[in-house]
Amino acid sequence: MPIAINTKYVTIVPLKGKNTSSESLHGEFFISSTMESIGIDEGIPLLTCSPQNKDLKFEGEGLITKVKNIVTVKPSKEKIEKNKLEGRPPPRDSYHHYFEMRIRKTLKETNLLSDLEYSIKAVDRFNNPIVHFQQQFRELDEKDFETIVKGWIYTARTAFGKLINSIPRQNKLEFMLQAMNEFSTIDFKEVPLTQGLRFLYQYIEVRILSRGRLLVETDTLIRENLGNIVNSEEVGFINPITGKEALLGQQAKIFTKLFELQKKSDFKSAVNKAASENSALEIRFQKLFNKTTWPIDLNV
Amino acid sequence: MKEFISYLSKYTSLLKEGSVWCNSNEILAPVINDKDEGVASDNYIYEFYCYISIIVDLMSKYDIEFVEGTGKFKYKFPQAATEKKGKPRFNALKNGKLEFQICAGTKVSCEFGSEENHPDISFQLPGSTDNPTQDDLIFIMDAKYKEGPKSVLPKSEVYKFGMIVILFNLRSSPAIEVKFTKYNELKGNCLLTNGQSYSNSSDISYLKKFSIKEVESFFPGSTFKVLG
Numbered sequence: 438m439p440i441a442i443n444t445k446y447v448t449i450v451p452l453k454g455k456n457t458s459s460e461s462l463h464g465e466f467f468i469s470s471t472m473e474s475i476g477i478d479e480g481i482p483l484l485t486c487s488p489q490n491k492d493l494k495f496e497g498e499g500l501i502t503k504v505k506n507i508v509t510v511k512p513s514k515e516k517i518e519k520n521k522l523e524g525r526p527p528p529r530d531s532y533h534h535y536f537e538m539r540i541r542k543t544l545k546e547t548n549l550l551s552d553l554e555y556s557i558k559a560v561d562r563f564n565n566p567i568v569h570f571q572q573q574f575r576e577l578d579e580k581d582f583e584t585i586v587k588g589w590i591y592t593a594r595t596a597f598g599k600l601i602n603s604i605p606r607q608n609k610l611e612f613m614l615q616a617m618n619e620f621s622t623i624d625f626k627e628v629p630l631t632q633g634l635r636f637l638y639q640y641i642e643v644r645i646l647s648r649g650r651l652l653v654e655t656d657t658l659i660r661e662n663l664g665n666i667v668n669s670e671e672v673g674f675i676n677p678i679t680g681k682e683a684l685l686g687q688q689a690k691i692f693t694k695l696f697e698l699q700k701k702s703d704f705k706s707a708v709n710k711a712a713s714e715n716s717a718l719e720i721r722f723q724k725l726f727n728k729t730t731w732p733i734d735l736n737v
Numbered sequence: 738m739k740e741f742i743s744y745l746s747k748y749t750s751l752l753k754e755g756s757v758w759c760n761s762n763e764i765l766a767p768v769i770n771d772k773d774e775g776v777a778s779d780n781y782i783y784e785f786y787c788y789i790s791i792i793v794d795l796m797s798k799y800d801i802e803f804v805e806g807t808g809k810f811k812y813k814f815p816q817a818a819t820e821k822k823g824k825p826r827f828n829a830l831k832n833g834k835l836e837f838q839i840c841a842g843t844k845v846s847c848e849f850g851s852e853e854n855h856p857d858i859s860f861q862l863p864g865s866t867d868n869p870t871q872d873d874l875i876f877i878m879d880a881k882y883k884e885g886p887k888s889v890l891p892k893s894e895v896y897k898f899g900m901i902v903i904l905f906n907l908r909s910s911p912a913i914e915v916k917f918t919k920y921n922e923l924k925g926n927c928l929l930t931n932g933q934s935y936s937n938s939s940d941i942s943y944l945k946k947f948s949i950k951e952v953e954s955f956f957p958g959s960t961f962k963v964l965g
Contacts, residue, residue, distance in 0.1 A: 552742050590738055599745050603753035605764045643884050644766045645756050648782050654957035655786045662793045666803040671812035674781060677819045681761040682809060685785075688759060695751040704748055711741040 439482040439582040442466070444496075446573045449485070452537065462497070462540040465505070467533040468573050475534055477574075479504050483538060484577070484585060486550075486570055493550035493567045497540035498586045505535035547588035555598040555732055556591040556722065557581045563602050563734035580725055591722035592712040596704075597634045598732040600641065609733055612640045625731045630723075633731050638705060649692035656689035781816040781842075783882035784857045787929050787955065788814075788841045791858065791878075791920060792827050798916040799829035799836060815842045818855035822867040829915075835863040837875055837913055847871040847904050854901045860915060871905040875913050876926045883932030886959070890928065890935040890951065898928045899947030908948040922963040923952060931956035934964050941965050 442449075449464040468475060478501065485497045512528035520528055547553065554566040559581050562568050569575065577585070601609060613625075616636055620628045660669045673684040712719050756765050766779050792801060805811050806825035815824060821843040829836045838861040845855060848871065856877035865873035879898050881890060902908060907926055917923055926949045934951035936944055941964050944950060950965035 547738055547742060551746070588738070590742065592741070595742070596745060599749040600752070603749040604756045607764055607768050608756065608766065611768045641752070645752070648766050648779060649755055650957055651782050651786045655782075655789050658789050658793050662796060663789075663801070663803070666801065668812055673813045674785070674816045675810060675813045676761075676763065676816045678817070679763070681758075681763050682813060683758040683761050683763065688755065688765070691751055691755040691759070695748065695755055698744075698748055698751065702744060707741060707744055711738065715738070 438576040439484070439579065440477060440574045441484040441486055441495075441570060441577055441585075442574045443493075443570050443572060444485050444487045449538070462499075463502070463537070464540070465535065465537050467508075467535045469510075469531055469533055471529055471531050473507070473532055477501060477504065477534070477536060482582060484544075484582065485540065488567065489549070491567070493570055495544050495548045495550070495553075495585050498542045498544060499538055499540040501536050502539050503537035505537060508533040508535070542586070544586065544588065547590060548585075552590065553585060553588070555595040556584050556589060558725065558729070561732075561734075562736070563598060563732055564737040589718055589722075590711075590715070591726065592708060592715060592719060593630050593634055594722065594726060594732060596708040597630055597637060600634075600637055601731070601733050602737075604641070604645065606735060606737060608640075608644060609735060611644075612637065613733065615640060626728060628731075630726075630731065634708070646692075646695075649688075649695065652685060652689045653692050653696065656686050659685070780880070780882050781814075783931065784880040785814060785841065786957075787878070787880040788839075788858050790955075791917075791923070792839060794918050794920045795829055795839070795915075797918045799831055800833075802828040802830055804828055804838075818842045818844050820844055820867075821869055837861060837863055837915065838865055840869075843869065845869045845871060845874060845905070847906075849904060854904060856901070856905075860911075862912060871907070874905055874907060875911045875915065876907055876924075877902070877905065878923075878927045878929060880955075881928065881930045881932070883930055886931060886933075886954065886956065888932040890930050890932060890953075892935055895928060895935045895944075895949075895951065896947075898926070899943075899949050902926045902947055902949055923950070925950055925965075927952050927963075929955045931959070934962070936964050938962075938964055 447466050447468065449466045452463040452465055468477070481501050483499055483501060484495055486493050486495045510531045510533060512530065516528045520526065550566050550570070554560045554563060559577060560566045560569055601612065616625065616633065617623050619636055622628065625633065659667065659672055663669070670686050672686065673682060675682050757763070758765060795801060804826045806813065807823035810824050812825060819842060821840060824843065826838055826840045828838050840859045840861055842857060843855065843859055845859060846868070847854070857880045858878040860875040861869055861873045862875060881894055883890070911925065915924055928949060929952045932953065934953040936951055944965035950963050952961055952963050955961040
């Protein structure tokens with residue numbers, strides 16, 4: 438199985454005399470494990486990645502060129518003493534598995550995890566997808582590997598996922614209840630994602646964007662007509678139950694930006710255009726995610 | 738594809754910001770709970786739009802004065818009905834003389850103490866105090882936000898509003914004539930909605946009996962229609 442190596446936890450040391458081109462890199466690294474065998478064989482494809490801001494960047498594609506020696510690392514005296522004092526079993530040996538590898542290609546297009554998260558089957562923690570790669574290495578299935586290397590995007594699932602996971606949890610749950618009613622099922626695996634996406638557009642329009650339009654219009658009325666008698670920046674609401682305050686103008690500004698963006702390029706049309714330009718890929722992904730439910734993360 | 742992804746990210750990050758009140762972390766469109774009326778729903782957004790639209794309409798006939806609230810209520814309006822004292826409002830004046838007050842979400846007491854029916858918008862007489870009663874009212878308006886412009890006001894809401902008008906004793910002609918501009922037909926007790934009216938325009942006799950009007954399609958970009 439192909440693997441992804443996170444260079445935050447694994448240091449790749451370039452091999453002397455073997456690095457002539459800037460595109461390819463010959464290097465050596467080791468994986469530290471308590472297991473004597475970790476199942477990385479010669480010839481398996483690999484990816485390198487590293488954290489970037491709050492995201493993860495896929496950097497290079499290559500392969501394992503050599504499986505080298507294993508160095509046994511004995512636990513330190515301090516660790517043995519500590520376990521003894523705490524009444525725990527003695528610490529085990531660990532092993533440094535050494536490999537040689539070669540990077541054949543630098544990944545440049547759509548190479549961030551935030552670009553690819555809804556196109557990779559290995560990801561299901563959409564609120565924090567980086568956790569899936571926070572280790573020295575992880576295995577990837579062939580299709581995920583291909584998706585990342587080629588920088589392919591499943592347009593419909595990315596649009597659906599990014600939309601649904603940007604709204605509050607309460608709204609996500611409400612959407613799911615309404616969708617269960619609409620599609621007469623509690624199992625969204627049975628409903629094509631494109632149908633779910635259409636229903637999601639409708640939900641967001643009716644529940645959120647329509648409120649946004651009211652806020653923008655009210656804010657404009659105040660600024661244009663009442664600006665000399667009220668401080669329009671300060672106008673807002675107070676929830677008499679919680680005492681929490683909300684500023685009308687600030688929220689209206691966000692929606693104004695959103696509507697301007699929407700006017701320049703309508704969300705639905707942008708998704709349809711991207712999907713039709715990549716129709717062959719959409720079909721590949723539909724098959725791949727056939728038995729997968731809608732990408733909704735209820736942890737946030 | 739890069740362009741599409743960047744558009745998607747920009748759009749969804751604005752949606753994320755917009756769907757939660759930015760300085761309070763309260764949800765903009767909370768799940769509606771009709772049973773528990775103590776929970777503030779999001780109808781206040783629509784009520785406030787109606788209120789401000791009406792104030793702006795009155796500006797060409799009156800001098801509009803803003804009465805600041807106290808403390809944190811200085812420029813902030815309550816999301817649900819509460820005491821009038823210390824809350825902001827607008828006054829309508831002519832030649833420096835106060836003609837009437839326009840209040841949002843103010844509690845108004847009526848002769849049946851147990852009945853708490855507080856109008857979303859109330860037009861009150863110039864002498865109305867911080868503890869208004871039904872005798873201080875000129876007429877009242879309620880705003881009903883409906884999910885989707887094709888939703889129809891239910892019969893129960895129209896009848897309830899009619900009953901409130903009766904309880905407040907507001908069926909006779911208003912004590913003061915309020916002059917609107919483009920909202921001239923809104924003179925009187927109005928039930929405003931972004932959706933459609935319950936009544937059919939061919940039969941509005943019971944609206945007359947209740948002395949109420951239904952105002953449908955009252956929403957930015959729509960042409961409203963008044964029945965009653």
